[in-house]
Amino acid sequence: MHETYTLTEVRVDNYRTKTLIFDRQMLVQPGQFVMVWLPEIDEKPYSVAGGDPLALTVVAVGPFSEQLHRLQVGDRVWIRGPFGHGFRLPDSESSRRLLLVGGGYGVAPLHFLARKAIAAGHRVEICIGARTEQDILLSDEFVREGVAVRVATEDGSRGATGLITPVVDEAIHAETPDAVYGCGPNPMLSAVAVLSEAHGLPYQLSWEAHMRCGIGLCGACEVHELEAEGWLACLDGPVASSSIA
Numbered sequence: 001m002h003e004t005y006t007l008t009e010v011r012v013d014n015y016r017t018k019t020l021i022f023d024r025q026m027l028v029q030p031g032q033f034v035m036v037w038l039p040e041i042d043e044k045p046y047s048v049a050g051g052d053p054l055a056l057t058v059v060a061v062g063p064f065s066e067q068l069h070r071l072q073v074g075d076r077v078w079i080r081g082p083f084g085h086g087f088r089l090p091d092s093e094s095s096r097r098l099l100l101v102g103g104g105y106g107v108a109p110l111h112f113l114a115r116k117a118i119a120a121g122h123r124v125e126i127c128i129g130a131r132t133e134q135d136i137l138l139s140d141e142f143v144r145e146g147v148a149v150r151v152a153t154e155d156g157s158r159g160a161t162g163l164i165t166p167v168v169d170e171a172i173h174a175e176t177p178d179a180v181y182g183c184g185p186n187p188m189l190s191a192v193a194v195l196s197e198a199h200g201l202p203y204q205l206s207w208e209a210h211m212r213c214g215i216g217l218c219g220a221c222e223v224h225e226l227e228a229e230g231w232l233a234c235l236d237g238p239v240a241s242s243s244i245a
């Protein structure tokens with residue numbers, strides 16, 4: 001069932017990304033997602049970027065996301081959820097070192113995860129991959145939280161030049177993490193899975209898939225990169241841990 005949320009703040013994160021902050025909280029874990037409905041337009045999934053208050057980070061790439069960017073403070077949207085399984089932090093009471101790897105809007109749920117991890121006493125580092133310097137999301141916010149940030153851009157405008165994978169490898173060699181967490185395009189996640197396995201590290205990855213119903217009925221969001229056949233991002237994920245990947 002949809003509930004109505006009123007927009008209270010719009011934060012501009014970069015030239016095509018905004019974070020929409022709503023009037024109340026949702027009990028939700030980093031890595032879970034909600035279905036956002038704009039009547040007579042469409043309904044699409046968005047990862048939660050914060051739960052208290054509910055926040056969604058939206059990259060404007062097409063008709064629906066552009067419509068979300070047009071919303072003003074005071075406007076209402078209809079939201080159902082949260083859905084799916086999110087990221088799990090280590091159970092351990094002692095501080096762990098967590099390595100996060102993000103690309104595109106995937107950096108936003110990882111920022112939510114980092115805040116929870118730090119509050120639980122863990123140490124966090126993030127590797128952010130982006131096309132150009134202008135596409136990098138939330139790097140200053142991570143630094144403010146005390147998170148060490150490594151960056152790679154495809155055009156070399158900031159950080160290492162090229163894909164993020166060699167930077168992740170460097171971070172692992174610099175200090176072995178206790179666990180790896182990833183959110184971003186599926187080819188990036190596949191590379192992170194290979195790298196983590198090569199180093200014998202446990203990992204949790206949030207897989208992207210075309211999603212329609214959001215509740216496991218339509219089967220549109222099967223993730224083919226995983227060995228587990230019929231694994232649905234909406235119901236079984238979107239986060240998969242190394243034990244099933």
Ligand SMILES: Cc1cc2nc3c(=O)[nH]c(=O)nc-3n(C[C@H](O)[C@H](O)[C@H](O)COP(=O)(O)OP(=O)(O)OC[C@H]3O[C@@H](n4cnc5c(N)ncnc54)[C@H](O)[C@@H]3O)c2cc1C
Pocket residue numbers: 033044045046047048056057058059060061062063064065066104105108208209210211233238
């Ligand atoms: C579980 C899940 C969580 C998601 N969480 C988020 C989120 O937190 N923030 C967010 O912005 N989107 C998120 N998405 C994507 C979102 O649901 C929409 O697909 C997206 O906003 C594009 O919709 P659109 O109608 O604006 O554009 P469309 O017409 O669907 O797409 C326009 C073009 O942009 C491409 N495209 C789609 N998404 C992206 C992207 N992020 N970057 C670059 N190109 C893209 C499409 O392949 C297409 O070519 C999520 C999707 C899933 C399945």
